[in-house]
Amino acid sequence: MLSQFLFKKIDNAQLVVFRIFYGLLVSAECYGAIATGWVRRTLIEPKFTFSFIGFEWLQPLPGNGMYVYFGIMGTLGILITIGYKYRYSALAFALMWTGVYLMQKTSYNNHYYLLMLLAFIMAFLPAQKDASLDAKLNPKLHSHAMPNWVRWTIILQLFIVYTYASVAKLYGDWLDFSIIELLMKSKSDYFLIGDLLQEKWVHKIVAFFGIFFDLLIVPALLWKPSRKIAFVLAIFFHLFNSIVFQIGIFPYLSLAFTVFFFEPQTIRNLFLKTKKVVVEQTQILPKNRKWILGILGGYFLVQLILPLRHHAFQDDVLWTEEGHRLSWRMMLRSRSGTIRYRVVNKKTDKVTFIDLGDYLTKKQRRRVACYPDFAWQFAQHLKKDYANKGEDVQVFVTNKVKINQGEYYKFIDPKVDLASVPWKHFAHNDWILPSQKE
Template identity: 75%
Template sequence: MLYRFLFKKIDNAQLVVFRVFYGLLVMSESFGAIATGWVRKTLIEPKFTFSFIWFDWLQPLPGNGMYIYFAVMGILGFLITIGYKYRFSSLAFAFMWAGVYFMQKTSYNNHYYLFMLLAFMMAIFPAHKDASLDAKLNPSLRTHSMQNWIRWTIIFQLFIVYTYASVAKLYGDWLDFSFMEVLLKPKKDYFLVGEILQQKWTHKVVAFYGIFFDLLIVPALLWKPTRKIAFAFSIFFHLFNSYVFRIGIFPYLSLAFTVFFFEPQTIRNIFLKTKEIVVEKVSAPSKGRNLVLGVLGIYFIIQILLPLRHHAFEDNVLWTEEGHRLSWRMMLRSRTGSIHVKVVNKETKKITYVNLNDHLTKKQGRRVSCYPDFTWQFAQYLKEHYASNGEDVQVFVTNRVKINNGKYHEFIDPKVDLASVPWKHFLHNDWICPSQMQ
């Protein structure tokens, strides 16, 4: 039964049309990052880039190299859109985007993570076998069908993303609407809606809309009687997020995903203007089926378990941040902190207080003041910086952090030399002070 369902042939119109949207979004993200100054501010101006731990070797290209890097990604997006040299273009973009993702986390966004997963999926999927330059140049490549597991891989991935996002919102500051106040207060000067966003009733609507939209949108889109209504709610939700929260291409990517929920013939009639209907049928048996099922099984087990890993750590993830990333905990908290960094020469005992502005951008400084992995990495950076001048040093920090509208509390043990302790990926870092969140 599972084989018949996953490997039956279906119309590939959904995938082909999504490829075009995806390619356009790749172009928009890549060229837009250059035009808006994101590349300059995030990857060129900083003296030191906070990569993911274990990816310290992955640093931005020198000079204006990252402009070229993003321009190449934009060109690859164009090639994906028209379906030319698709396998190369899509795979090259996937690796290049993964490089950008892992080389910096100061501008971390869960949406970047989803985009990376999608990039590798699209490199595997046969999205170029219709309405593409590849198919035009090589007619033997053209087909109007694909196997059903391709469509359901996208749908199940979205179900995981939205479900975890909904469940994560079920905590005190979201349910009492206090986080909504924190989240929307900076938007008070927005044209037309600024004052509305400050109202208590708006906070309640946005909070509950977020929970129920994330929880119900995938089932509602799958069920034909509610599909059009769910699509209308999707348009409002994602355009609202685009305008109010300015989160780049993600709202439009989310809308593009909806093509997988409508009937293939509907998508074909609207976008491809062809009348051919592909009759669903079971694919011929092949040895690759077990491999596909095995890979999908392993992948989705990881996707289901990874967002749960924070339960294996001590203390509250909202406080420690351990297990927060890669878990679809989106737009859940605001962190604010103050920090003093003290460097002590082991030999002379000379004490130097570090001015963060001498080493970091303002945005990096804000991260260092209240995110433990940033603070630890900065300590390692200072250790190497002073070592290059022949000094062996210890690094101590005194900082206080608050979450949302809470009170400031001591965050990192000021007696611990952060330059000498290892980062624990799978265990609680006990130099993070216990949470005093109510």
């Protein structure tokens, strides 16, 4: 019965229109990253780039190479939009975006992770079979149908993202609105709405609307009686996020996802202007269905487990940050800290205090001061830097970290040589001191 449901043929208008939106938006994201200076600030100007641990070999291209890199990705977005060499274009974009995602995390955003997942999903979906150059050049490719599992793959991915985002908000600093107040302080100079965003009643609305929207939006869009109201609320929610938090294309990508919840013929009438499509139903199941079900089952099992992994680590994820990434814990905390690096020559015992400004940008210095993986990686970098000068050194840090509007507490054990300890991906790093907050 499950196979019959998932492999039933349905109208592919939703996927085709989403492909067009997706291609336009990723193209705008890549070209916009060049135009706004994001590429320059994040990938060209820094002397040292913080990649994901284990991917240190993946570094930005020298000189102005990253402008070319993002220019190619933007062009791939256009090719995706028009459906030309779609499989190659979509897969190339997925690989290149993954490269950007892994080579730097100073500007980490959960939405970059979502786009990476979506890029690979889209590369393997039959999104080029209508309203595309591929279908025009090869009429045998043209089709108005797709298997039902395609639509439900997107919907289930969204459901996981929104549900985990909602549940993560059920903690003290969100429920007492203090984190909302902190996030809004930096928006006080916004034209027209700056003062409004400082009001307590606005913080309460944002807090509760955020919880219930994330929890209910997918079911509300699936249920026909509530679909239009949910869509209107989605427009308000995502435009609010776009204006207030300025997070690029992602509010608009989230709105583009809503095409999967409306009737295919409605989508055709609005965007494709084609006549009514009747999809011929056949009961013949594809021979590779077990492979498809196995891959989808394995993928979603990982998606369900990853956001929960922090429960297996010691202490609170808000303090340690271990297990925070890849878990849809969005806009939940603000971290600040102070840090001082002390380099000790093993032979001479000479002590050198590091001026972070000699190595890092302002944004990188903020990350190093309060995120454990950044602090550890910079210690490794210092060890290599001094080794190149012929010195074998130890690296110690003294730092304090504050979460949200709390107090500053000691974060890293000052007696541990960070340059000599390994990073643990799947266990607690013992040199992170226990949280002292009651």
